[in-house]
Amino acid sequence: MDDLCRCAERPIAFIARYVKLQPVAHFVILTSVLAAVGCSVGTQYGVKVLVDCLSRGAAHASPWVAFALLCSLIAADNLLWRVAGWIAARAFVTVTGDMRRELFRQLMGHSPSYFTNRLPGTLTSRVTATSNAAFTIENMFIWNVLPPCVATLVSICLVATVNLGMAAVLSLVAAFVATIIFRIAANGRAVHRDFAERAAAVDGEMTDVVSNVLLVKAFGGFALERRRFASQVKQEMTARQRSLRYLEKVRLFHAATTALLVSGLLAWAILLWQHGTASTGSVVLVCTLGISVLAATRDLAVALVDITQHMARLAEALSTLLVPNELADHPKAVPLHRAGAGIVFQNISFHYPGGQQVIKRLSLHIKPGERVGLVGPSGGGKSTLLALLQRMYDVQDGHIYIDSQDISLITQESLQAAIAIVPQDINLFHRSLIENIRYGRPEASDEEVMKAAATAHCDFIKTLPDGFETIVGNRGLKLSGGQRQRIALARAFLKDAPILLLDEATSALDHESEEAIREASMRLMRGRTVVAIAHRLTTLRSFDRILVLRDGRLAEEGSPSELIDANGRYRDPLQRKRDEARYPYALDA
Numbered sequence: 001m002d003d004l005c006r007c008a009e010r011p012i013a014f015i016a017r018y019v020k021l022q023p024v025a026h027f028v029i030l031t032s033v034l035a036a037v038g039c040s041v042g043t044q045y046g047v048k049v050l051v052d053c054l055s056r057g058a059a060h061a062s063p064w065v066a067f068a069l070l071c072s073l074i075a076a077d078n079l080l081w082r083v084a085g086w087i088a089a090r091a092f093v094t095v096t097g098d099m100r101r102e103l104f105r106q107l108m109g110h111s112p113s114y115f116t117n118r119l120p121g122t123l124t125s126r127v128t129a130t131s132n133a134a135f136t137i138e139n140m141f142i143w144n145v146l147p148p149c150v151a152t153l154v155s156i157c158l159v160a161t162v163n164l165g166m167a168a169v170l171s172l173v174a175a176f177v178a179t180i181i182f183r184i185a186a187n188g189r190a191v192h193r194d195f196a197e198r199a200a201a202v203d204g205e206m207t208d209v210v211s212n213v214l215l216v217k218a219f220g221g222f223a224l225e226r227r228r229f230a231s232q233v234k235q236e237m238t239a240r241q242r243s244l245r246y247l248e249k250v251r252l253f254h255a256a257t258t259a260l261l262v263s264g265l266l267a268w269a270i271l272l273w274q275h276g277t278a279s280t281g282s283v284v285l286v287c288t289l290g291i292s293v294l295a296a297t298r299d300l301a302v303a304l305v306d307i308t309q310h311m312a313r314l315a316e317a318l319s320t321l322l323v324p325n326e327l328a329d330h331p332k333a334v335p336l337h338r339a340g341a342g343i344v345f346q347n348i349s350f351h352y353p354g355g356q357q358v359i360k361r362l363s364l365h366i367k368p369g370e371r372v373g374l375v376g377p378s379g380g381g382k383s384t385l386l387a388l389l390q391r392m393y394d395v396q397d398g399h400i401y402i403d404s405q406d407i408s409l410i411t412q413e414s415l416q417a418a419i420a421i422v423p424q425d426i427n428l429f430h431r432s433l434i435e436n437i438r439y440g441r442p443e444a445s446d447e448e449v450m451k452a453a454a455t456a457h458c459d460f461i462k463t464l465p466d467g468f469e470t471i472v473g474n475r476g477l478k479l480s481g482g483q484r485q486r487i488a489l490a491r492a493f494l495k496d497a498p499i500l501l502l503d504e505a506t507s508a509l510d511h512e513s514e515e516a517i518r519e520a521s522m523r524l525m526r527g528r529t530v531v532a533i534a535h536r537l538t539t540l541r542s543f544d545r546i547l548v549l550r551d552g553r554l555a556e557e558g559s560p561s562e563l564i565d566a567n568g569r570y571r572d573p574l575q576r577k578r579d580e581a582r583y584p585y586a587l588d589a
């Protein structure tokens with residue numbers, strides 16, 4: 001993936017990377033197009049031969065050889081274009097598919113902080129924008145840039161057969177015009193990039209609002225959101241207009257120059273004819289070639305300018321997407337060998353990018369099979385500690401070991417396989433219930449999924465009209481909070497990993513369900529190392545140890561009986577007072 005990231009600032013190298021995967025198809029397309037252009041320009045030479053033949057009169061020459069030549073060129077011209085088009089229909093589409101697959105893989109490899117700092121809509125729209133831009137660029141290059149370039153070259157060669165001076169002047173002017181257009185087009189990159197950035201921002205804003213539509217409704221935020229969106233769209237429209245007007249300026253310059261050029265050439269050819277140094281056919285040839293060079297360079301100018309716009313969009317998207325993955329596996333990473341799942345946090349310190357210190361020189365040993373409860377005030381770093389254990393982020397200081405293996409030196413795949421988690425915010429895919437539960441272990445049979453669901457007390461599934469096939473809605477919103485939590489528990493049951501992380505796993509359950517699930521949870525915890533965050537200490541009664549995390553430090557630890565009194569409260573009244581002031585719910589039984 002590192003060599004992919006090297007393409008972040010080189011859009012052409014990025015496209016070439018995928019073109020190279022299909023060398024034969026692209027070679028055939030290229031040669032067919034070159035041959036087709038040759039035939040197309042050759043057609044005009046065929047017309048000259050025919051006209052010269054006809055003007056000599058029927059007695060002096062037969063026009064049928066010239067006619068046959070002309071017909072063959074026309075047929076070959078059309079056939080070759082179709083051959084190129086047929087192959088391109090597969091090759092170009094395959095290029096965009098390969099691109100999207102690789103970009104998706106790159107995107108999913110980023111750390112959580114990459115996603116925290118960017119709107120999901122801007123990321124997904126950039127993947128689409130990248131493949132669309134690359135598709136357009138490849139198409140334009142083959143159909144709109146290459147043919148006029150080749151046609152101009154061949155035309156100049158044919159004009160040389162009439163008059164060398166004329167061909168030389170034509171070459172000089174064509175080179176001059178092409179250089180000027182290319183420079184003006186290149187100078188417009190900033191304008192096009194600005195448009196690309198604003199277009200991506202509009203996509204991101206829209207996704208953000210749509211995914212929070214319930215919040216917008218709850219707070220009557222429609223008017224506010226409409227105003228925000230209108231302002232974003234206005235900025236994007238202004239940027240787009242600037243970008244399009246820039247293109248128009250380039251086209252205007254081109255139109256004026258080429259009209260002058262062709263008029264001059266024609267006048268020159270007519271003068272040569274008047275002096276008897278050019279035949280009627282040659283005047284026709286210069287006339288048709290002049291007009292086709294005019295058309296060709298106009299197409300070329302339009303295509304080049306459009307390509308710079310797409311190139312800018314591609315470059316903007318790539319610079320966002322092709323950031324190296326922050327949490328790549330260590331080059332010498334080995335799979336985690338499992339030996340009881342003991343966990344050691346050794347003197348770790350951590351802060352989020354640009355944030356304050358969240359974990360401060362914390363050391364903690366968790367024995368294999370031990371059940372440890374984490375409590376403490378909100379913002380104390382409990383969820384962060386679980387995230388660090390899963391290597392969602394790397395610690396800035398210290399080490400985390402599982403079974404004496406530093407987690408930064410083991411493969412992330414094996415680390416993820418060793419840990420099952422029931423998170424605080426349960427996200428589900430917009431898929432069926434069975435698929436969501438099976439996410440814990442994709443190879444599990446239907447029976448195993450159903451057994452896990454039963455163990456997690458997902459009795460509500462039976463009452464749903466489509467049972468396990470019920471689609472849970474966007475992020476599982478068709479389910480209640482408690483139902484989502486049971487699905488997440490079932491997923492963890494199914495995963496059957498040696499380490500179990502519970503982030504307030506029973507918080508959304510009513511008392512009755514909580515009791516029912518406690519018994520199942522106990523079974524799940526048996527033989528595993530468990531780290532559970534709880535706001536109610538009573539849920540941790542059966543745990544081996546409770547740790548109080550405050551301000552990123554271990555403030556207290558002990559067995560539940562040492563820390564909780566008969567009513568499920570802290571034994572130390574002074575400590576209780578301090579914590580109540582900071583975090584009242586944490587201490588309620």
Ligand SMILES: Nc1ncnc2c1ncn2[C@@H]1O[C@H](COP(=O)(O)OP(=O)(O)OP(=O)(O)O)[C@@H](O)[C@H]1O
Binds near residue numbers: 116378
């Ligand atoms: N992705 C993030 N980026 C930046 N800062 C973060 C991020 N996640 C958490 N924080 C900050 O880190 C600190 C610890 O948060 P954490 O979620 O670990 O606390 P917690 O003890 O689990 O709280 P709670 O009990 O409310 O869930 C908080 O100050 C929070 O603002």
